Amino acid sequence: IRALAGKGLKISSLKDVTPVPHGGVRARKPRRV
DSSP, X not given: OHHHHHHHHHHHHHXXXXXXXXXXXXXXXXXXX
């Protein structure tokens, strides 16, 4: 579980940084759906 959480956090961080300049708020809404 820790390995999966670590990978998920890393992916979320990378995706969060990329969508920030592209529209973090918009990228976050579709991800919740």
